[in-house]
Structures are given as structure tokens and as C-alpha cells.
Amino acid sequence: MLVVLSSPVYFVFSIRLFKSLDIQIFNNFSSAENINLDWLRKLVYIFGSVWTLLMVVATIHHVFHLFSWIFCTDGISLSLSIFIILIGYYGLKQKELFSFPEKESFILEQKPEKYSGSRLKESEAGLYLEKLNRFMEEEKPYLNPDLNLPQLAKEVEIPSHYLSQVINENIGLNFFDFINRQRVEDVKNKMSDPRYNNFSILGIAFESGFNSKSAFNRVFKNITGITPSEYKKTLSV
Template identity: 55%
Template sequence: MEYIYLIAAFNAFFFTVLIWQKKPRAFRDKILVCWLLYLGAYTGCYAFFSSILFTLHPILAAAFISLFLLHGPFMYLYASALVTEKSRLTRKELLHFVPFLIFNTYLAIASQIPSLVKGVNMMYVDNQTDPSAFLLFFLTITALSGPVYFLQTIMLLRKHNVNIFNNFSNTEEIDLYWLRKLVLIFGIVWSALLVVVIIHHGFYLFSSTFCTNGLFLLLSVFIILIGYFGLKLRTIFAQTMPPALPETAEQAVKYAGSSLKQEEAEAFAEKIRLFMQSDKPFLNPDLTLGELSDALAIPAHHLSQVINEVFGLNFFNFVNRYRVDEVKQKILNPKYDNYSVLGIALECGFNSKTAFNRIFKHMTGLTPTEYKKTHNSQRISL
């Protein structure tokens, strides 16, 4: 098991070097570097000293466990740096590290008072020694920190996802799906391990080593995945996006104070339809709400409102609906018989086979190949 932790620690330091060499280096990269250095040092120390730490050095063992309080804040702040434009942490964000500081302040005080030292015992279940109420309180906070931050991070990424689909027609490498999935999976597993820890301390089942090994094994896998994806992540230009819009059910409330009148909205909608049909801006695979707004001379917030309310779609689905319709026409057009389906998709504004197949199937209920076979008799001649 120690070898797994050492491999994870090596990967953390290796990814740190690679990420630090990136040019330009964004603020999110700096947070990720600090996060990986912490995770690498943490798992490495556990690999070398876990066998003696919890039995011979109770104060250090408790301080070591308190380091779990840093994992959640680093994860949340990294996600926050990905979806917002910032160059430094605010004072409010620094408060996330206060529980860690308070826990270790208590341990520092306890180490100087013999009566308190006896209550700081991470192996109390195995030794049948009652811990202090303060230690139990801080251990509870540490245990709950993981699930709480996993949940907060998922909520943050969910809001960002809404914003992405309201501003971009292509979400490849910017929708952070990988991070949402990673956080969700590890949040569930982390919570399951928390249940194991509670069972261990409440019913004397399992062992302390079993609990800590499980947590560090999970961290080891997390290190490898977060380092890999963080290294290959492309920059998300948050400054091109307005504040996140709510989902459809809440749009009426969002636009209640809008200055856009019904007649203006209908006029804008007609202007949008004509422009999409004549100029076909959707052929640009990287078309954004801001670019379409400039081309139409319609304020971005009004354009977004019209697309949401009049067309009943977010920007992503609105643009890709035109792309799918263009693909459908070309698939049935004899002029494009020498084109592969993927070639046609690239001509129509899609920039990857995976995205094209997923979107086409979602909007038509058929794969491109199935659609071509089904509608082969409807081919048009030009």
C-alpha cells in the first residue's frame, strides 16, 4: 500500500513541475500547484510515517489528521478560480482555512498542558481511552469538511455550467464536465468512508489503519486525476461571460425588471432568424453570445433574453439546432455524396466527432448514419 502512496506523491510533484512551466500561468494554476504540493507532501509523509505516527506521537497524529481540513478549501477555491476572473484570494476566501488554524492552535495549547495531552489520542478506540470533547468536536468538523466542500463545489460548477450553455456554442474543454464528475464520484466515496469511520468509532469495528488507508488511497487516485486534467485544461475566459443566468424555471423572475418590451423582443427575434438563415454565423465553431451580439448590434443581455424566452432555448442549443439542420440538409444533398458525415459536420460548425454525434442524437433521436439511411429516399437535387 505504501508504494501506491509514494507513486501518488511522485505524480503530485511531477504535475506540479509541469503546471508551473505553463505559459501563460493563470491564477488557477497557482492554486493547483499549491494544492498538489500539499497532497504530495501529505501522502508521502503518510507512506513513510503512518506506522509510528498514530501510536507514538498523539499530538502530531491529530495535527496530521487536521490537514484533511485543507483538501476541501483547496478544491473549492480551485473550482472558483476556474469559473471566475481573479488574480488573488479575497479575505473572505482566506476564512476557509480558519478551522485548520483553530484546530492546530488547540493542539499547540494541549501539548503544553499534561491533563489535555491525555485527551488527544487518535487511537482511543483501540486503546479504550476516552478522548477529550474538544478533540471529538474538531474531528467531527474535519470529517464533515469533505462532504460539505464537495457539495459546495458541485453547486458552483452547476451554476457555471448554466453560464457556459448560455454563452458558448461549443463547450469542448470549457464546460468542466470532468471536474463535476470527479468531484461527485469522490464526494460519494469520501462520504462512504466517513460512514466507515463513524462505524469504527461508534461500534469498534474495522481499525484506525483501515480508515486512514482508505482515505489516503482515495487521495492518491484523486491526485493523479486532478493533476492530469488540470495540466491539459484550456483557459476559460470568464471575462467574456456575464453573470450566470438562472435556469428556465427561474427566467421569468430574472427578466421581470428587464427594459426589453414585447414588441422589441419580437423584432429582435425576427432579426435573429433572418441573420442566422442568411449569414449562417453558426458555421463558426467557436461562436459566442458576445460575437453574435456584436454582429447583430443587439445588447448581449437582450439577445440572451430573446433566445431564452422567445426561442425557449439556451444559446448552446439555439446555435447547434441550426448546425444540425444544416447537417441534415447536406446529408441528403447529392452534392455532398463524396463527403463523410464527419466532414459535413465540420463544414457546418461542429469541431469534433464526439460533440457532433452527441448533439445530433440528442436533437433528432437518431445517429447521423441512422438519419441518412432513414431519409435516403428524401434526397434533394439541386
């Protein structure tokens, strides 16, 4: 009975973990292309559904003596084996899982109430914000397509947890949105710059820190409300 109940319980826990993971990604990475775990989400959903179905069949067999017990046990073993193999295969291809900075710890999910115990004073936060804005304008770290929170914290010389707090509370954005808004503004500026007349829109996007066409189009439209091509047309009107 406990085995049967374990399937939906673990399935619910997995969904909650995925939600937490999404928050962590957007709080630490400026690009989700190399850490996109949709494949894992799909595998868990598929395996959870298959496991639940097999448990139902096993229960029916136990109570009503229908179906074959061998079908249930072999089905569970086969699906579990395939699940493990696929996780190993796709996991090894997920390079960001194996390339975290050695001496930097990523900020886990941060809820507003978690900052209540922070030692960061309002005056210090203001200084950090000013320092961050100046660094972004002068050094343009967002041009690095693989920029993450620990890297930026090291470059701007602000502790990671304080930098995360400043971005979340003082700017009102997560790290992903903060960096990509900078990139979108850079794209818009380059589109208006005659020196980039010979660049394609995608070429400008890559020059501004984006690392894929799909990510660029999605982020640009989410921020501006129109596609890059539509924005380009407005410049010639």
C-alpha cells in the same frame, strides 16, 4: 464532529454547483466538447465517497477504538493529495477554462423570474429577434465550431444579456440548442445538395460547424429523432 459532517455537506453543495454549471454551459456555449467537466464530476464523486468512508472509519475508531487512527489520517492525506494533483493535471488540459474572452462576461444561470426586472421592451425584443434571425441566415455564424454567446452578441451587435433573453424567451431555447439546431438544418440542406455528394456525412458535419463525431451524432438524433445515416437513407427513397 464538525469535520465528519463537513464531508456530506460539501458533497451536496458540489452536486448543486454542477447542476448550475451545466445550465451556464448550455446558455453560453454552442459546443461542450472543450468544456466538458465530467472528469471533475467523477473526481468529486469519488473523493466524496472516499472521504465519507474514511470519516466513518475515524468515527468508529473514536467511539469503539477500532481500526488504526494512522490509517484514517494517512488515508485522508493521500486521497486529498491525489485529488489535488488530478484536478491540476486535467484542469490545465481544459483549455476553455483559460480562454474566456477578456472583456466579455458570460451569462450566469438565468431563470424565467430573473427576466422580470429586465429593461428589454417587447417591441425591442421583436426587433432583436428579427435582427438575429437575419444575421443567422446571412452570415451563418454557427459554422464556427467554437462560437459562444459573447462572440455572437458582438457580431450581431446585441448586448449579451438581451441576446440571451431573446433566445431563451422568444425562441424558447438555450444558446446550445439554438446554435446546434441551425447546424443540423445546415447538415440536412447539404445532404440534399448535389455539390456535397462526394462528402461523407462526417465531412458535411464538420462543414456545418460540428467539431466531433460523437457530438454531431448525439445532437442530430436528439433533434431529429433519427441518426444521420438514417436521415441520409430517407433522401434516396
